[in-house]
Amino acid sequence: MTLTYSALSAHLERTGRLKLLPRILRELKREQARTTRTAAQKETAAENPSLISGYRSIEDGVLIDRSGKGALVEMYRNITRAH
DSSP states (O other), rough: OOOOHHHHHHHHTTOGGGHHHHHHHHHHHHHHHHHHHHHHHHEETOOOOOOEEEEEEEETTTEEOOOHHHHHHHHHHHHHOOO
């Protein structure tokens, strides 16, 4: 079933729930942002020089960081925890 904006607004108006329209729009925007965040992405040092070398990828909401910057940050954390 395909629901169009006009059909949705007509249904909400018929049922006396037209005030729900802004909430529905807000939730649709949140869902789109969630989908964008969890979508598979790959970023290389050529695209983002701040990575220094290597790549970062996100798949199924899991970050895999194989960049030079990530390695340096991990090294720094290990050194500062030891002291």
